Every structure is written in structure tokens, then in C-alpha cells.
Amino acid sequence: MSAVGLFVAGQWRSGGGRDELPRLNPSTDAALGTLSVATETDVQDALAAAHGAFPRWRATPAVERAALLQRVGVAIRARADEFGRLIATELGNVLPAATYEAIVAADVMDWSAGEARRLYGRMIPSRFPATRQTVLREPIGPVFAACPWNMPLIFPARKIAEALAAGCTVVIKPAEETPATAALLMQLLHEAGLPSGAVNMLFGEPTMISRTALGQGVIRKLSFTGSVPVGKQLARLASEHLVKCTLELGGHAPTIVFDDANIAMAAPLLAERKARVSGQVCNSPTRFYVQRGIYPKFRAALTQAMQAVKVDDPLSQGAQMGPLVNSKRRLAIEAFVADAREHGARVLAGGGRLGTTGQFHGLTLLDEVPDEARIMREEPFGAVAAMQPFTTLDDVVTKANALPYGLAAYVFSDSRRTLHEMTERLQVGLLGLNGCNIAAAETPFGGVKESGYGSEGGSEGVEGFLTTKFVSEALV
Numbered sequence: 001m002s003a004v005g006l007f008v009a010g011q012w013r014s015g016g017g018r019d020e021l022p023r024l025n026p027s028t029d030a031a032l033g034t035l036s037v038a039t040e041t042d043v044q045d046a047l048a049a050a051h052g053a054f055p056r057w058r059a060t061p062a063v064e065r066a067a068l069l070q071r072v073g074v075a076i077r078a079r080a081d082e083f084g085r086l087i088a089t090e091l092g093n094v095l096p097a098a099t100y101e102a103i104v105a106a107d108v109m110d111w112s113a114g115e116a117r118r119l120y121g122r123m124i125p126s127r128f129p130a131t132r133q134t135v136l137r138e139p140i141g142p143v144f145a146a147c148p149w150n151m152p153l154i155f156p157a158r159k160i161a162e163a164l165a166a167g168c169t170v171v172i173k174p175a176e177e178t179p180a181t182a183a184l185l186m187q188l189l190h191e192a193g194l195p196s197g198a199v200n201m202l203f204g205e206p207t208m209i210s211r212t213a214l215g216q217g218v219i220r221k222l223s224f225t226g227s228v229p230v231g232k233q234l235a236r237l238a239s240e241h242l243v244k245c246t247l248e249l250g251g252h253a254p255t256i257v258f259d260d261a262n263i264a265m266a267a268p269l270l271a272e273r274k275a276r277v278s279g280q281v282c283n284s285p286t287r288f289y290v291q292r293g294i295y296p297k298f299r300a301a302l303t304q305a306m307q308a309v310k311v312d313d314p315l316s317q318g319a320q321m322g323p324l325v326n327s328k329r330r331l332a333i334e335a336f337v338a339d340a341r342e343h344g345a346r347v348l349a350g351g352g353r354l355g356t357t358g359q360f361h362g363l364t365l366l367d368e369v370p371d372e373a374r375i376m377r378e379e380p381f382g383a384v385a386a387m388q389p390f391t392t393l394d395d396v397v398t399k400a401n402a403l404p405y406g407l408a409a410y411v412f413s414d415s416r417r418t419l420h421e422m423t424e425r426l427q428v429g430l431l432g433l434n435g436c437n438i439a440a441a442e443t444p445f446g447g448v449k450e451s452g453y454g455s456e457g458g459s460e461g462v463e464g465f466l467t468t469k470f471v472s473e474a475l476v
Helices: 040-059 062-078 080-090 095-116 154-166 179-191 206-214 228-239 263-279 292-307 327-342 393-400 416-425 458-463
Strands: 002-004 006-008 011-013 020-024 031-036 122-124 131-139 143-146 170-173 199-201 221-225 244-248 253-257 285-291 346-349 364-367 384-390 408-412 430-433 466-474
Touching: 002 179, 006 040, 006 179, 031 179, 040 131, 040 170, 040 199, 040 206, 062 080, 062 095, 062 154, 062 179, 080 095, 080 179, 095 154, 095 458, 143 154, 143 206, 154 170, 154 179, 154 221, 154 458, 170 206, 179 199, 206 228, 221 228, 228 244, 253 263, 253 393, 263 285, 263 292, 263 384, 285 292, 285 393, 292 346, 292 364, 292 384, 327 364, 327 384, 384 393, 393 416, 408 416, 416 430
Parallel strands: 002 031, 143 170, 143 221, 170 199, 221 244, 253 285, 253 408, 285 384, 364 384, 408 430
Antiparallel strands: 006 011, 006 199, 020 031, 122 131, 131 466, 346 364
């Protein structure tokens, strides 16, 4: 049993109220330890620390900010195996993927370090005599960042790295389901020489922490990754103080397979991608629209590929998918499957809980799912996909764009003309054509419509933590 605490003003602490939350292993239901719960006083202390550290950190030369982030990246890589075991144990992601998450997080540190040195302004030729006009990029101020549990290292690492690269300080609330992963990241930041108060970490009751953090006039930027309803609530809170927001919210990725697609390539790739983090990823392929000419063949290939996915303890050899993160998520997936069945859908793979210990659920494929079923309208966020046929390109575009979500989509076709038209017409922020690699440290990640606004990653990520100042200087 281990305890995870809060990190405020350069020091570890227990919650001021001494309350604790239990931490459970989703593979075994066994207790992992406890988690300290922040009080309002803890939140106020974290805000004061971030506010106090901001002048010093913004004045730190960009090369020094970059060097610190690079040191953290080196440290993450050196301890990738440790991070992998933590993620596999807390979240249930299989060990190879969990360890790879550490490598990606290190890449994020390296990329953001480079961005710290590329925060260029510009000079504008003046229309006035003896006048110099310049544009400066400056850090926006203290940041409040809130993260989900499904990428317990990448999300905190990306938000922290981009904010620090820009010269901002941070109050971060990682997920209570996966705190030890974030705590190890915090430890590495501290060991790398991060000044006291530059990053502060809180856990506890999300509503209280968010309301307190956004209600004091200290925070100037909100970076949130999570559900659409919570994102809307936080955006309303942020608007009261005109806090700039980056919101990466839910998704319901349409996955469109045309008659001329390469079935032998697409089916196993999509099964593997659906199994990633047990389907608990906002850009997971979920609504499968398959053109009628290949529907029977693709259905057979995808069914076989999904049935072949090995669901097991994430630390076991050969496991390809682990459990869902908790019983709440498992019960939600069971409800989606039951509703689809009630609407006439057939279960081709998976369909229910596996075993009686842990939160394991089979990788599930539902066939001939009508539009009225919940899973065709609501994000399931789990190991279940729904499939139905389509006839024409216009038909599938209408269906793909029908929902308020607009995060990711995937299209499979051998026709360049088809791929180009789908690129023009799909209303998403992320699009995979004949592949699913739509996220990397150097590429922007974000959605449209109710999937949020703003981007993380790429040069766009650090941009969100900067303000623009125009300076006109008369040379007298």
C-alpha cells in the first residue's frame, strides 16, 4: 500500500483535511494505496505558489527553460519501464503500450523544449517615419490544467511542458484514478531543478478544485481534456474572468471503409486501434460505416481480427488489451451493448464481461446497428464498436457529420479522388487516411464543434499559452 500526496510550492503534502481516496487495481480489484484529497486551502496555496513563481519563471531565459524540459525528457526515458508498470497497474493498459506512453511523453518534452527556443516575435515595416514596430510573444500567466485518466502520463506531460516552454506556471489536477503516474512525473520535474511553485499538483473533488482555481482571478489559461459536459461547465467558469481556454473534449470517430479499400490491411489495423487502452480513447474508431459492396467481406475480416485480440492482465506476456479502468466504465459499456441488442443489433465479437475479478470486458463488435441505438449517438468510451452499411459517399458524409462531435475520423479507400473529397467534407480536427497515426509530439491535436477548440501538440500547442503584444517605438 502506498500513499500519493499533493505537491504545492515545491513540497509534498497531505491534504489539509486529511481525507483520503482509495486506489484500486482494475485488473484485480485489489487496493493499491491511498490518495490525498485537497481542501480549498490547498488550492489557494497552489494558486499563490503559481502566482508567486510566475515572474521568476517568465524571466528565465528560453534556453534554460528548454534545458530543464530536456532533462525531464531524459529522465522519463531512463525510467520508462517504471512508468510502464505504473500505468499498467493503475489504468490497465497493456505493458508494451504503457511503456511506449513514456517514450511519447519524453518526445513531448523534447519538442516543447525546442518550441521554447522558437517563440519568435516579428518586426513590421512602419508607415511612420523614425518608428520601429515589433510584435512580442509573452507568456499568458498562471495556468490551470485538468487531465483525464486514459493517458495518465502524456496528458500531464504535454500540458506542463507546453506551459513551461511558454514561460507560464501551472496548477495541475491529474486524474484521481491514475495519480501515481503523475506523481512520478512531478518528482522528475522537481529533480530536474524546476523552481518552487512553477508546477503544483492537486487531487480531490474536481468541482471544488476547478471552481476555486478559476474563481480567484489568478489563472489566465485553462487547459482541459475530458468530457463535453464538464468542458462546457469549465468554459462557463472560465468566462467569468475571461480566461483563455484550450478544450479537448469527447469524440465519436466515424470510420469509413469504401468498396475499394484494402480489407486485409484495414481490418486488423482497426481492431488493434479499437483495442488501444480498451477503447478508452477520445479518438478511438467507433462508428464503422462500410460500403455495401464489401460489407460481408469486411465484416468477416473485422470480426476475426477482433476475436483474436487477447484480453488479459496487462502485465502478462502477450496481452493485447487489459481491463476497463473501473466498474463504472464496465457497466456503461454493458449498457451500450444491451441497448444496441434491444434495437436489433447483432454481437459478432465480445459482448460482455470476462471473468468475475477485475473490470475485463471483451472487445465487442456490433453489427447492423440502427441510428436509433445509443452507441450511434453517444460516445461509448470503451471496447465496443458499431457497424452499419452505406451506399453512396454523400450518404456517409451526412451520417459522419450528423453528430455534434468533431474530433477524429478515419477513411479507407484506394481512390485519391475519394480521399480528397472526404478530406474536404468531414467536419473533424483529426483525419486518418488509410491509417490511424493522427497524434505525435510535433503535430496539432484538437477538434471542432463540441469536441472543443484550440490545439495541443505541434507549434500550435505552445501558441495557446502566449499573448501578443504590439510595440510601436518612435525613435526620437
